[in-house]
Amino acid sequence: MAYMMSQDAIPFYHLYGETFLQWEPGSVHLESIVSRSRMLGWEIKPHRHHKLAQIICVFGNGWHIELDDARYFLNGNWLVMIPPGVVHGFQFEPDTQGFVLSINSDFLAELSASGEVPTANDALWAPQPVEFSDERYIEQFRQVLLSLDDEIQHAEADSRAAISNLLQLLFINVRRQQRLTSLHSESSSRETKILVKFRALIDAQYQQHNSVKDYADQLFISVSTLSRMCQTVLKTSPKQVIRQRVMNESKRRLIYTRQSIDDIAFTLGYKDVGYFCRQFKKQTGLTVGEYRKQHAV
Numbered sequence: 001m002a003y004m005m006s007q008d009a010i011p012f013y014h015l016y017g018e019t020f021l022q023w024e025p026g027s028v029h030l031e032s033i034v035s036r037s038r039m040l041g042w043e044i045k046p047h048r049h050h051k052l053a054q055i056i057c058v059f060g061n062g063w064h065i066e067l068d069d070a071r072y073f074l075n076g077n078w079l080v081m082i083p084p085g086v087v088h089g090f091q092f093e094p095d096t097q098g099f100v101l102s103i104n105s106d107f108l109a110e111l112s113a114s115g116e117v118p119t120a121n122d123a124l125w126a127p128q129p130v131e132f133s134d135e136r137y138i139e140q141f142r143q144v145l146l147s148l149d150d151e152i153q154h155a156e157a158d159s160r161a162a163i164s165n166l167l168q169l170l171f172i173n174v175r176r177q178q179r180l181t182s183l184h185s186e187s188s189s190r191e192t193k194i195l196v197k198f199r200a201l202i203d204a205q206y207q208q209h210n211s212v213k214d215y216a217d218q219l220f221i222s223v224s225t226l227s228r229m230c231q232t233v234l235k236t237s238p239k240q241v242i243r244q245r246v247m248n249e250s251k252r253r254l255i256y257t258r259q260s261i262d263d264i265a266f267t268l269g270y271k272d273v274g275y276f277c278r279q280f281k282k283q284t285g286l287t288v289g290e291y292r293k294q295h296a297v
Contacts, residue, residue, distance in 0.1 A: 027102075027103075027104040027107060028101070028102070028103050028104070028107070028148070028152055028163055028167070029101070029102040029103075029152070030099060030100070030101050030102075030145060030148055030149045030152060031099065031100055032097075032098070032099055032100075033056075033058065033092060033096050033097070033098040033099065033100060034095065034096070034097070036100070037090070037092050037096070038094075038095075042091065042092040042093065042094055042096065043089075043090070043091050043092070044088075044089055044090040044091075044092075045089050046066055046087050046088065046089035047087070047088070047089065048084075048085055048086060048087045048088065049082075049084055049085070049102075050084060050085065051084060051104055051105050051106065052084060052102045052103065052104060052105065053082065053083055053084055053102075053103050053105055053108055054082040054088075054100060054101060054102050054103070055079055055080070055081060055082070055100075055101040055170075055174070056079070056080040056082065056090070056098065056099075056100050056101075057077075057078070057079045057080075057098050057099050057101075057141070057145070058074065058077070058078050058092075058096055058097070058098035059077050059097045059098055059138065059142070060076065060077060060097060061075070061092065061093050061096040061097060061098070062074065062075040062093050063075075063090060063091060063092045063093060063096060064090065064091040065080060065088065065089070065090050065091075065129070066087070066088060066089040066090075067080070067082070067086060067087070067088055067127040067128075067129075068086055068087050068088075068127060070127075072129055074129055074131075076131065076132075077131065077132035077135070077138050078129055078130065078131050078132065079129070079130040079131075079132070079174060079177060080127075080128070080129045080130070081127060081128050081129075081130060081174070082127055083127060084105045086127045088127070099145050101145065101148075101170075103167070111164055111167065128178075130174065130177045130178050131177070132177055133177065133180040137173055137176065137177065140173065141170070141173050144166055144169050144170045144173065145170070147166055148163065148166045148167070148170070151163050151166060191229050191232075191233065192233075194219055194221065194226075194229060195229055195230070195233060195234070197219060198215060198219060198226065198230075198238070198241070199241075201215055201218055201219070202215070202241065202242055202245045203245065206242065206245045206246050206249065206268075206269075207267070207268055207269035208269060209246075209269050209270075210242070212226065212227070212238045212239055212242070215238065215242070216238075223238075226238050243279075243283065246268055246269075247280070247283050247284070249268060250264060250268055250276075250280060250288075251284075251291070251295075253267070253268075254288060254291055254292040254295070255292070255295045255296075261273065261276075261277070261288050261289070264276075264288075265277075276288075
C-alpha cells in the first residue's frame, strides 16, 4: 500500500542509524546486508542520505524496496542505484545475501571530474533497480566487491589508486547491466533482433560510410523506424551509432598502430584526409596528432 510522509519526517542519515558519523571526502564503505539488517529485523525504514550515493545488491533472494514514491518487489539477482537525497527503505527476506556500497558524493564527483571513474555519474544519475540479466557478470561483480572490501579494510600503500580502479571496474559492470536491462525491458524481441543486426552490419560495412537509409534498406525497415528504435533503446541516433563505430576504429589505430594519419584515413574509407581530420576533431575535441600524443603507449 502506498503512503505519504512529509519530507521533514524522513531522517537524513550518513549510514543507516548512524547520524553521528562524520564522513570525510574520499570515504567508501562496504558492508553485507546481513551485518546491519539482521539486528533490525531485516527491515530498513524509509530514510535518505545527504552526501552518500549507494548501490544495494542482492543475490538470489526476494526483497521489497521503496524508492521515493515507487515500490518494487525484486526476486533474483538485482542492483539498486540510489543517488544522494532519494528516500529509500527495504524489507529483506531473512538471511538475504548481498552488499551495501556507500560512496561519499564529494569523492564520487572528484573521481568523475578527474576521469578516474568516468562512468560513475552516468550509472548513478537516477534511482533505479537493475537486474543481472547476464549471469556471467554476477560472480565478477561479487569478486570486485570483495576486492574493494579488502582494500578498504587494510588501507595499504596506493590505496586510493586501487579503490579508484576497483570502482571504475564496478561501474563499468553496472553500466553493462543497465544497457542489457534497457535492451530487454524497453524493446520487443523484434526490435532487439533488428538492432543487433544493425550493429553487425555497421561492424562489417563501416568503412563504406553508408547512410542511415542504406542500413535501413538492408534491415527492410524505414529510416524513421530505425531512428525510433535507436532513440528508444540506445538513447541516441542511428547516425551517431554509425559515426561512433568509425571513431572507435580511428582511435584504436592512432593508439595501437604506427600507421600514418593518411593511411588511417584511407583505411577507414575516407577519400579526403582533411575531412577525416575535421570530423575527428569535431567528435573528440582533439586533433588526430594531439590524440595520438596524449594516448601514446
